[in-house]
Amino acid sequence: MNALLRIYAILSKELTQLSRDRMTFGMVVMIPLIQLLLFGYAINTNIRHIPVGVVDYSETGLSRVLIETVSATQVVRFTKHYIDIQQAEAAIARTEVRAVLVIPKDVSQRLARHQSVGFGSPPSSDEETSRPIAQWLVDGSDTMIAAAIKSLRAMPLSELLSKPANRNTPTFEVALFYNPEQRTAVNIVPGLVAVILTMTMIMFTSAAIVRESERGNMEMLITTPVRPIELMLGKIVPYMFIGAIQVAIILSLGNLIFDVPVNGSLWQLAAATTLFITASLTLGLVISTFAKNQLQAMQMTVFILMPSILLSGFMFPYDGMPEAAQYIAEALPATHFMRLIRGVVLRDVEIINMSFDVYWLALFTLAGLAIASLRFKKSLD
Amino acid sequence: MVERGRIYGFLGPNGCGKTTAIRMLTGLLKPSAGEVEVLGFKLPRDAEKLRLRIGYMTQKFSLYNDLSVKENLQFVAKIYGLSRRARKKRIDELLEIYGLEQKTNQFAGNMSGGQRQRLGLAAAVLHQPELLFLDEPTSAVDPENRREFWEQLFDLSDRGTSILVSTHYMDEAERCHKLAILETGIKRADGSPEELMQQMGAHVVEVASSNLRQLKQQLIELPEVITAAQLGARLRVLVKDSIADPLDFLVQQKGISSLDELSLVRPSLEDVFVTCTGEGRQ
Numbered sequence: 001m002n003a004l005l006r007i008y009a010i011l012s013k014e015l016t017q018l019s020r021d022r023m024t025f026g027m028v029v030m031i032p033l034i035q036l037l038l039f040g041y042a043i044n045t046n047i048r049h050i051p052v053g054v055v056d057y058s059e060t061g062l063s064r065v066l067i068e069t070v071s072a073t074q075v076v077r078f079t080k081h082y083i084d085i086q087q088a089e090a091a092i093a094r095t096e097v098r099a100v101l102v103i104p105k106d107v108s109q110r111l112a113r114h115q116s117v118g119f120g121s122p123p124s125s126d127e128e129t130s131r132p133i134a135q136w137l138v139d140g141s142d143t144m145i146a147a148a149i150k151s152l153r154a155m156p157l158s159e160l161l162s163k164p165a166n167r168n169t170p171t172f173e174v175a176l177f178y179n180p181e182q183r184t185a186v187n188i189v190p191g192l193v194a195v196i197l198t199m200t201m202i203m204f205t206s207a208a209i210v211r212e213s214e215r216g217n218m219e220m221l222i223t224t225p226v227r228p229i230e231l232m233l234g235k236i237v238p239y240m241f242i243g244a245i246q247v248a249i250i251l252s253l254g255n256l257i258f259d260v261p262v263n264g265s266l267w268q269l270a271a272a273t274t275l276f277i278t279a280s281l282t283l284g285l286v287i288s289t290f291a292k293n294q295l296q297a298m299q300m301t302v303f304i305l306m307p308s309i310l311l312s313g314f315m316f317p318y319d320g321m322p323e324a325a326q327y328i329a330e331a332l333p334a335t336h337f338m339r340l341i342r343g344v345v346l347r348d349v350e351i352i353n354m355s356f357d358v359y360w361l362a363l364f365t366l367a368g369l370a371i372a373s374l375r376f377k378k379s380l381d
Numbered sequence: 382m383v384e385r386g387r388i389y390g391f392l393g394p395n396g397c398g399k400t401t402a403i404r405m406l407t408g409l410l411k412p413s414a415g416e417v418e419v420l421g422f423k424l425p426r427d428a429e430k431l432r433l434r435i436g437y438m439t440q441k442f443s444l445y446n447d448l449s450v451k452e453n454l455q456f457v458a459k460i461y462g463l464s465r466r467a468r469k470k471r472i473d474e475l476l477e478i479y480g481l482e483q484k485t486n487q488f489a490g491n492m493s494g495g496q497r498q499r500l501g502l503a504a505a506v507l508h509q510p511e512l513l514f515l516d517e518p519t520s521a522v523d524p525e526n527r528r529e530f531w532e533q534l535f536d537l538s539d540r541g542t543s544i545l546v547s548t549h550y551m552d553e554a555e556r557c558h559k560l561a562i563l564e565t566g567i568k569r570a571d572g573s574p575e576e577l578m579q580q581m582g583a584h585v586v587e588v589a590s591s592n593l594r595q596l597k598q599q600l601i602e603l604p605e606v607i608t609a610a611q612l613g614a615r616l617r618v619l620v621k622d623s624i625a626d627p628l629d630f631l632v633q634q635k636g637i638s639s640l641d642e643l644s645l646v647r648p649s650l651e652d653v654f655v656t657c658t659g660e661g662r663q
Contacts, residue, residue, distance in 0.1 A: 001462075002462035005459050005462055006459065006460055006462070008459065009455075009456055009459030009460050010460075012456075012459075013445070013448065013452070013456045016448060016452060017445065017447050017448065020447050021447070215445075215446070216439070216441045216442070216443045217443050217444070217445060218443075219409065219439045219441075219443050220437070220439060220443035220444065220504075221443075222409060223407055223408075223409065223432060223435075223437040224432065224457070224460045224461065225429060225432050225433055225460065225461065225462075226460050378428070379408070379409055379410060379411065379425070380404060380409045380410055
């Protein structure tokens with residue numbers, strides 16, 4: 001009974017202090033709002049309008065039509081003309097353009113013999129006749145840009161010749177579930193919930209305990225009968241509400257602005273979010289028992305935040321990472337929540353069917369709470 | 382040994398271990414050697430049980446600056462498990478005793494040093510502890526407030542609370558029932574202020590002279606003189622009590638510049654303090 005009263009004392013004190021700290025209170029709302037708008041618009045893995053140049057050795061009407069046709073795909077945007085390949089390579093080196101299309105002098109002959117033109121199929125083993133019609137020089141250091149240009153390799157040339165497409169039957173048929181229009185925001189917005197919660201939840205709690213010692217309140221607090229676990233719980237609960245507010249902001253605005261659906265039930269969403277919020281909060285508490293001041297707490301938060309953004313599957317697919325990196329990713333709560341929230345929001349999965357992630361987050365919370373309470377000593381030495 | 386309902390003082394220079402001693406007695410620090418027992422509780426084993434029966438007011442204000450007076454007291458009352466009704470009653474009582482009724486809704490951070498210190502005391506005695514620790518309670522307070530503060534301490538001790546207070550102010554130390562003089566962590570003397578002054582082991586002579594600075598230099602060269610300190614136009618000289626007649630002794634000294642006026646005066650606590658701690662320094 002007294003234990004509950006003590007938790008309530010810490011909790012209501014924390015809420016009162018938070019409501020007076022305008023800056024922090026503002027951040028609670030502004031961080032999700034601004035980051036959602038920023039990343040929702042900015043992050044785009046469907047690459048379009050890459051600035052490219054052209055070296056046109058043929059200078060014929062055909063070469064100009066070829067350039068127009070390539071532009072029409074919207075993958076690239078021709079911004080510069082270069083006299084020769086040396087100039088083009090220099091331009092790539094100083095990132096004036098990311099790639100250059102080199103159109104050879106004999107482009108019309110090459111085109112005429114090209115199989116897509118359909119004057120009968122020349123034998124493909126014949127080196128003379130199976131030459132490509134032009135060449136791309138690409139800055140391959142950015143793999144995403146390189147992949148986008150590579151996708152142009154098999155570009156149909158039917159428009160160029162104003163005749164119906166002579167397409168081959170594809171080997172596979174692809175049915176795209178959950179995000180048929182392939183909009184990046186559909187994947188980014190739920191992921192952003194995980195990233196923003198990781199950031200704010202760990203940051204708030206890691207600072208919460210350290211602040212008590214920094215401002216000299218700890219000496220008073222530890223001469224009272226309050227127990228470490230009560231202090232921890234009293235510090236965590238207010239931030240759970242804040243986390244819930246942030247999730248609501250991100251998902252409702254994501255739905256309004258970026259048309260990201262929320263397919264799963266709100267109960268499933270609430271359960272998954274609560275699991276992750278408590279896991280992140282206890283991680284923050286563990287940090288706070290190591291940090292000597294708020295700056296150190298902040299540094300450790302960033303140390304956790306970076307891998308949570310890069311390894312959790314938010315930016316890059318988890319399945320593409322090497323095995324060792326996958327183990328590290330598994331240790332981060334954000335990775336598990338990333339799966340859960342995308343599952344619930346996009347695929348209407350019941351989280352109980354993803355029990356590994358659920359149990360992992362629950363265990364992480366309990367372990368974190370135990371470690372933080374054990375490490376927190378009610379003494380000054 | 383702090384007797385029940387008495388005020389016991391720790392007097393000592395900065396860095397002599399007053400705060401450390403209090404922190405060990407409240408269970409905040411573990412002693413590097415030896416054992417601590419307070420109110421029959423062994424520390425650190427029984428620290429939690431002890432905490433319900435002691436109050437501790439820290440040297441630096443340790444309540445929340447961004448909470449109001451009432452919110453701070455509410456917080457402490459809840460931590461000590463007072464019921465809603467008991468909280469209201471006790472807080473109203475404390476606000477009245479410590480003259481904070483007008484400040485109920487003011488933030489602790491915006492109050493003066495004196496008000497903040499009264500709030501600190503109110504919070505420390507909220508759960509009616511048997512034993513109260515005060516670590517340099519009046520270091521940020523003007524003399525007027527300091528007097529008032531001591532009145533409140535006497536009220537508390539009158540109602541049976543034992544108080545242990547650390548200080549480096551002589552006038553404050555003089556108010557304690559009993560007193561220990563500490564230096565570099567070692568107790569140099571203890572007793573009531575009167576006892577300490579009587580047992581000091583030195584005579585106090587006040588000397589007036591036209592050339593005090595030079596006189597002081599000459600006097601402290603003498604092995605029988607413990608110290609000499611200037612007080613305005615006079616020099617306060619402590620002479621070892623092995624000299625039966627200190628006035629005569631001083632007059633007999635050769636090569637001393639003019640001694641205009643000599644008188645034997647009552648020792649003060651400062652003199653006690655200087656004789657006790659001076660030994661360590663020499």
